[in-house]
Amino acid sequence: xxxVGLHLxxxxxxxxxxxxxxxxxxxxxxxxxIWYKQESGKGPQFIIDIRSNMDKRQGQRVTVLLNKTxxxxxxxxxxxQPGDSAVYFCAENIFGAAGNKLTFGGGTRVLVKP
Amino acid sequence: xxxxxxxxxxxxxxxxTSLTIQCQVDSQVTMMFWYRQQPGQSLTLIAxxxxxxxxxxxxxxxxxxxxxxxxxxxxxxxxxxxxxPEDSSIYLCSVGTAYEQYFGPGTRLTVT
Numbered sequence: 001x002x003x004v005g006l007h008l009x010x011x012x013x014x015x016x017x018x019x020x021x022x023x024x025x026x027x028x029x030x031x032x033x034i035w036y037k038q039e040s041g042k043g044p045q046f047i048i049d050i051r052s053n054m055d056k057r058q059g060q061r062v063t064v065l066l067n068k069t070x071x072x073x074x075x076x077x078x079x080x081q082p083g084d085s086a087v088y089f090c091a092e093n094i095f096g097a098a099g100n101k102l103t104f105g106g107g108t109r110v111l112v113k114p
Numbered sequence: 115x116x117x118x119x120x121x122x123x124x125x126x127x128x129x130x131t132s133l134t135i136q137c138q139v140d141s142q143v144t145m146m147f148w149y150r151q152q153p154g155q156s157l158t159l160i161a162x163x164x165x166x167x168x169x170x171x172x173x174x175x176x177x178x179x180x181x182x183x184x185x186x187x188x189x190x191x192x193x194x195x196x197x198x199p200e201d202s203s204i205y206l207c208s209v210g211t212a213y214e215q216y217f218g219p220g221t222r223l224t225v226t
Contacts, residue, residue, distance in 0.1 A: 032213055043118075043206050043217030044157065089156060093212050100212030101147075101172075104157040 012111045019077040021108045023090035026071060032093035034102065035064060035075045039086045047075070047088075077110075085112045116141050116209050118218035126224045127197055134193045135221045137207035142187035145211060148180070151204040151220070160205075163190050197225045 013019045025033070031052040036044035048059045050066050050073075057064050063076040073090050090105040117140040127133050137146065145164055149157040160180055163169040169182040183191045194201050202225045208215040 041219070043208070043219050046214070046216070049213075099162075101159055101162065102212060102215060103159075107156050 009106070010109045010111065012113060013080050014113050015082060016079055019075075019080045019084065019110055021075045021077075021088050021090075021110065023073040023075075023105050024071060025073060025090070025092050025105075027092060027094050027103075028068075028071065030092040030094055033064070033066060033073050034091045034093075035062075035073075036089045036091060036104075037084075037086045038089065038107075044089060080110070080112050082112050082114065085110055116143060116216050118207060118209060118216060120205075120207060120218040120221050122221060123219065124222040124224075126226060129198050129225055131197055132193055132195045133197065133223060134191050135205050135207075135223075137190045137192070137218055139188045139209050143209040144187070145209065146184065146190045147208045147210075147215065148182060148190070148192045149206045149208065149217075151206060153202070157206065160192070194223065197223075199225045201225050 034049040035047040037047050038044045048062050048064050050057045050064045055066050061078045065074045077084055087107045087109045089107045091102040093100055094103050119138045121136045125133055147162055148160040150160055151157050159172050160175045161169040161171040161182055163182050163184040165184050165187050171177060179195055181193045192205060202223060204220040204222050206217050206220045208217040210216055
């Protein structure tokens with residue numbers, strides 16, 4: 001079935017460096033994508049979103065890039081900080097049993113080294 | 115954004131028993147969602163619960179195993195019935211829409 005997946009399960013990055021987290025999606029009809037951050041013991045927290053009519057969107061220290069040609073999504077974190085250590089999920093909006101729903105990718109754990 | 119709380123935060127249960135998880139929101143919301151997050155894995159949608167109607171379950175999830183109540187616009191419960199060790203997961207509720215969702219802290223369930 002349709003799915004959203006990630007290339008790298010774990011990313012170790014030096015504090016201050018930039019992080020790039022990748023995500024592949026398979027549903028070409030998806031029109032909306034979200035990145036979530038999940039810290040240990042907490043629920044996912046919204047980071048940034050992007051609609052399919054855009055190829056780039058920037059937030060505070062984060063940038064999401066969307067390449068619809070190859071169905072690829074990435075999250076860039078600038079100047080990674082210890083507080084960025086978490087698991088990051090991409091999610092896509094697809095049509096499900098109760099209408100539109102979010103489908104989550106497998107997750108990438110980011111470990112920030114001091 | 116909404117503030118969402120869940121009870122219990124964690125529990126250890128015997129196989130064959132049932133556990134009811136509560137989700138409380140600080141504002142009225144139309145749509146609530148229940149997800150399962152198995153150890154080290156991503157989130158999988160169990161069902162969508164709208165107030166005043168039956169919950170809609172995703173493929174692979176059935177009402178007999180995961181009955182859901184939605185008595186009002188700020189509250190929902192998910193019951194995990196006749197538990198087995200395979201039900202050990204984090205269960206999360208969320209509110210919002212398919213485009214914007216806010217998550218509770220989750221309930222960590224261990225079945226022995």
